[in-house]
Amino acid sequence: MLITLRPIGHLKELFPANQEKYELELSGTWTIRNIVTKSFDVDPDSISGIVVEGKHRKWDYEPKSGDEILLIPPLGGG
Amino acid sequence: MKIVAKKPELCDGCGICEETCAQAWFKEKDKEKSAIRIMDNPNGDFNIVVCDHCGECVDVCPVEAIKTAKSGIVTIKDSDCVECYSCVGFCPKGAMFKHPEEPVPFKCTSCGKCVKECPTGAIYMEEV
Amino acid sequence: MSEDQARKVIQTFKYEPKRLERGYSDRTLYVNLSDNTVKAKTISEETKDVFIGGRGYGLYYLWQAVTGVTKWNDPENEIIISCGPIAGITQYPGTGKSIVVTLSPTTGTVIDSNVGGYFGPFMKFSGWDALEVQGKAERDVVVYIDGDKGVVTIEEVPLGDLNTHVLAERLTDYYSESENDKKNISVVSTGTGADNSLMGMLNFSFYDRKRKAVRIKQAGRGGIGSVFRDKNIAAFVIKFSNVNGDLNNPADKKRINDTGIKMHKEVASMDPKQNNMRKRGTTMLTPIANDNDLLPVCNFKFGTHPDAVKITKWEDKFCHTGSDGCWYGCTVGCAKVVFGFELRTGPYKGQKVLVDGPEYETIGAVGSNVGVFDRDHILECNFYCDTYGIDTISFGTGAAFIMECYENGILNKDITGGLELNFGNREAVMELLHQIAGGEGFGKIAGQGIRKMKKIFVEQYGANSRFLEDIGMEAKGLEYSEYISKESLAQQAGYGMANKGAQHDEAWLIFMDTVLKQIPTFEDKAEALHFFPMFRTWFGLVGLCKLPWNDVVPANNADTDEPQKVPEHVENYLNLYNGVTGKEATIDDILFESEAVYNFQRVFNLKMGVGKREHDSIPYRSVGPVTVEEYESRQERYDDQLKDLIGVDPSGKSTEEKIKVVREYREKQYEILVDTVYKRRGWTDQGIPTLDTLKRLRVDFPDVVGLVKKHL
Numbered sequence: 001m002l003i004t005l006r007p008i009g010h011l012k013e014l015f016p017a018n019q020e021k022y023e024l025e026l027s028g029t030w031t032i033r034n035i036v037t038k039s040f041d042v043d044p045d046s047i048s049g050i051v052v053e054g055k056h057r058k059w060d061y062e063p064k065s066g067d068e069i070l071l072i073p074p075l076g077g078g
Numbered sequence: 079m080k081i082v083a084k085k086p087e088l089c090d091g092c093g094i095c096e097e098t099c100a101q102a103w104f105k106e107k108d109k110e111k112s113a114i115r116i117m118d119n120p121n122g123d124f125n126i127v128v129c130d131h132c133g134e135c136v137d138v139c140p141v142e143a144i145k146t147a148k149s150g151i152v153t154i155k156d157s158d159c160v161e162c163y164s165c166v167g168f169c170p171k172g173a174m175f176k177h178p179e180e181p182v183p184f185k186c187t188s189c190g191k192c193v194k195e196c197p198t199g200a201i202y203m204e205e206v
Numbered sequence: 207m208s209e210d211q212a213r214k215v216i217q218t219f220k221y222e223p224k225r226l227e228r229g230y231s232d233r234t235l236y237v238n239l240s241d242n243t244v245k246a247k248t249i250s251e252e253t254k255d256v257f258i259g260g261r262g263y264g265l266y267y268l269w270q271a272v273t274g275v276t277k278w279n280d281p282e283n284e285i286i287i288s289c290g291p292i293a294g295i296t297q298y299p300g301t302g303k304s305i306v307v308t309l310s311p312t313t314g315t316v317i318d319s320n321v322g323g324y325f326g327p328f329m330k331f332s333g334w335d336a337l338e339v340q341g342k343a344e345r346d347v348v349v350y351i352d353g354d355k356g357v358v359t360i361e362e363v364p365l366g367d368l369n370t371h372v373l374a375e376r377l378t379d380y381y382s383e384s385e386n387d388k389k390n391i392s393v394v395s396t397g398t399g400a401d402n403s404l405m406g407m408l409n410f411s412f413y414d415r416k417r418k419a420v421r422i423k424q425a426g427r428g429g430i431g432s433v434f435r436d437k438n439i440a441a442f443v444i445k446f447s448n449v450n451g452d453l454n455n456p457a458d459k460k461r462i463n464d465t466g467i468k469m470h471k472e473v474a475s476m477d478p479k480q481n482n483m484r485k486r487g488t489t490m491l492t493p494i495a496n497d498n499d500l501l502p503v504c505n506f507k508f509g510t511h512p513d514a515v516k517i518t519k520w521e522d523k524f525c526h527t528g529s530d531g532c533w534y535g536c537t538v539g540c541a542k543v544v545f546g547f548e549l550r551t552g553p554y555k556g557q558k559v560l561v562d563g564p565e566y567e568t569i570g571a572v573g574s575n576v577g578v579f580d581r582d583h584i585l586e587c588n589f590y591c592d593t594y595g596i597d598t599i600s601f602g603t604g605a606a607f608i609m610e611c612y613e614n615g616i617l618n619k620d621i622t623g624g625l626e627l628n629f630g631n632r633e634a635v636m637e638l639l640h641q642i643a644g645g646e647g648f649g650k651i652a653g654q655g656i657r658k659m660k661k662i663f664v665e666q667y668g669a670n671s672r673f674l675e676d677i678g679m680e681a682k683g684l685e686y687s688e689y690i691s692k693e694s695l696a697q698q699a700g701y702g703m704a705n706k707g708a709q710h711d712e713a714w715l716i717f718m719d720t721v722l723k724q725i726p727t728f729e730d731k732a733e734a735l736h737f738f739p740m741f742r743t744w745f746g747l748v749g750l751c752k753l754p755w756n757d758v759v760p761a762n763n764a765d766t767d768e769p770q771k772v773p774e775h776v777e778n779y780l781n782l783y784n785g786v787t788g789k790e791a792t793i794d795d796i797l798f799e800s801e802a803v804y805n806f807q808r809v810f811n812l813k814m815g816v817g818k819r820e821h822d823s824i825p826y827r828s829v830g831p832v833t834v835e836e837y838e839s840r841q842e843r844y845d846d847q848l849k850d851l852i853g854v855d856p857s858g859k860s861t862e863e864k865i866k867v868v869r870e871y872r873e874k875q876y877e878i879l880v881d882t883v884y885k886r887r888g889w890t891d892q893g894i895p896t897l898d899t900l901k902r903l904r905v906d907f908p909d910v911v912g913l914v915k916k917h918l
């Protein structure tokens with residue numbers, strides 16, 4: 001299955017290539033936690049929220065093919 | 079300076095150091111008032127928590143109530159404390175303590191009393 | 207203290223310092239500078255019940271003081287400082303905020319501005335829930351509260367330079383007995399910019415023991431400093447010794463302590479992995495804003511700029527200590543400082559000074575928005591705005607507006623007295639600031655704020671008024687703070703509907719709206735425009751800073767049901783509030799408290815003639831592209847929207863034609879959202895709270911109802 005991972009704001013810096021987004025081809029079942037910690041070795045503590053297609057999802061959510069997963073840092077704004 | 083150093087593998091968890099410390103500073107037996115703590119590990123052995131005078135709390139204190147003496151020992155001046163407990167939250171070793179009955183946090187001053195009473199040699203004074 | 211001979215005490219008022227009970231003294235200090243009355247007033251249980259404290263108290267007292275025709279510079283206008291029941295506890299980050307309330311010279315209605323520093327907590331510990339100052343002094347005076355002895359005096363003291371970096375230090379020295387005593391003094395002051403412009407602000411000081419320096423935080427918005435100087439106030443000074451963690455006499459100290467220690471642990475472990483506020487302060491927002499097309503560039507035309515990377519990193523400039531809080535116990539500690547900065551311009555040229563900041567807003571306002579991408583310029587401007595007592599936001603947004611007018615030929619060198627106010631001209635920006643502060647040259651006009659400038663430019667220089675309405679970034683007369691809202695309909699309304707004018711502190715919804723797409727429907731947006739303004743208002747009722755709420759979060763935040771609300775922190779706040787006051791309030795209870803005050807403020811706007819739908823309108827620059835240049839800078843985005851959202855084929859159309867279609871669409875969207883929000887808030891389609899709403903919220907006082915009825 002193909003999913004897109006998008007780290008927002010300074011979370012980008014935690015991902016190896018500092019890219020806007022990552023397209024991943026995954027086989028088998030994956031939770032978002034596994035994708036973030038196993039595929040990227042990123043500390044989940046840095047992430048304040050996860051949004052998939054406009055909805056909040058938790059760490060054990062298993063994305064479907066085509067999902068775009070947004071990882072959000074704490075963003076209070078002013 | 080001399081600080082309390084530890085060999086946790088020798089500790090048998092008797093808690094004499096905790097009692098000694100609480101008695102020395104607060105004239106009480108309540109181990110929650112000790113500045114050295116013996117923590118049970120799940121595998122049956124013990125973890126010894128005590129200040130190593132790293133100075134993190136000195137930085138975080140907003141009122142300079144915590145100072146590093148010339149000797150290198152870190153101490154709190156009670157009368158300057160504003161009870162914000164930043165130091166309790168920021169101590170990387172978890173060795174700054176707060177007791178519900180005591181407004182000011184407390185920590186090891188390297189007095190060495192606990193070391194003298196330890197029956198196993200799990201704690202000792204070390205020059206660093 | 208050889209100056210004692212020159213010190214002239216005009217009035218002395220002695221009082222019994224009173225211990226706080228559960229966060230309150232239930233007393234306010236009233237000072238009238240026209241007749242030198244000083245007295246204590248009692249706050250009734252009913253007032254406390256509805257208005258809670260902080261902004262609530264400010265609004266309550268101002269409402270009693272002014273009528274619908276009172277002007278900002280009438281003696282009846284008051285400046286009220288209050289912080290609320292939680293303020294002054296030392297165990298949790300962000301618990302020392304004061305709210306200042308007055309009638310604003312640029313909006314004509316109520317302004318409220320929140321500020322750190324030690325004044326508010328010291329005022330409470332001295333026995334006062336609020337300070338209310340009315341009237342006008344004949345000559346410059348200091349109002350001095352000695353909270354140790356229980357004495358309030360109105361005095362004339364030899365002052366000299368009124369600019370804050372000089373005056374606050376002098377007064378701190380003057381009223382303290384030793385170096386060690388300086389920590390017990392807090393000064394509220396401003397500077398010459400407040401004398402000579404309508405964008406004056408107030409600096410609240412605190413003494414930084416580690417750096418042995420007087421530090422300041424700003425009540426920036428809406429010209430409060432100008433009111434202060436109009437009353438001939440040089441400073442408020444307070445002295446209170448022996449701060450400890452128990453002075454609020456809270457109902458449940460342990461609950462507060464446990465909550466505080468838990469939070470400090472969270473900040474210690476999470477902040478370095480998250481926003482790193484402890485090292486970067488709010489500057490951490492700058493790169494995010496630039497990356498997401500939100501950083502105002504050249505009067506909000508664009509949201510990003512290639513040179514912005516030059517102003518995004520500040521850590522290396524800051525002089526770090528481990529405790530940069532603006533009140534005790536703030537481990538988030540965003541109050542950053544640059545040490546030994548050498549000034550290149552102005553009256554203090556060549557001196558090495560301490561600069562408090564910069565914060566994100568200042569970087570946007572006096573940097574990117576005027577097209578200057580230079581950190582030293584930002585520091586220079588930040589320093590001078592602070593010491594002159596000028597709001598960096600109103601100055602920067604105002605200067606950006608002037609620059610766009612200049613580049614469009616509306617202004618020229620004859621009018622500006624030789625200033626070449628092109629975007630990017632840092633010398634001209636600094637010169638403009640010095641002129642505003644000195645009340646000289648073109649600065650006299652620039653210091654009036656955008657709303658008044660628009661009128662002047664149309665009437666005197668023949669400017670096209672519609673163009674100025676489009677590009678003049680103000681709402682209700684208050685200059686915009688520094689976010690591009692074009693792509694976020696919810697944020698447009700967040701700015702437009704904010705009670706005080708265009709400030710983002712009620713609602714910051716840009717990310718939820720545009721990046722995360724969590725609030726797609728009008729109803730979703732309206733719900734967010736209900737919850738966030740109400741919850742954020744509550745911070746200002748009780749004395750809290752917003753930043754520790756959602757600029758650092760617990761490790762498991764993403765696994766909660768509503769991560770954007772940071773549920774564990776909301777729980778913490780209930781623990782603090784209930785721990786101090788002894789209430790057992792729930793989240794619904796506190797939202798209700800806020801909603802009452804919020805609606806009261808809306809009615810207050812109505813009283814001052816600006817509380818209707820027409821006053822919630824916003825400049826088109828904040829909604830969509832005004833000019834061809836702007837449209838074409840994001841052509842692909844707008845063309846796609848034409849096709850996908852509006853159903854119009856962009857091919858073959860001129861940019862002007864496309865702008866027109868986009869505009870019609872976007873303006874209509876805004877109106878639909880306004881309708882939806884009014885409904886959600888229980889207001890009429892003219893934006894007036896209905897009598898049922900006022901009744902439900904228990905603010906249906908006879909004069910409120912009488913006023914509202916006239917408009918229904």
Ligand code: SF4
Nearest residue numbers: 300531532536540751
């Ligand atoms: S986060 Fe910053 S503004 Fe808020 S209380 Fe702490 S130091 Fe002050």
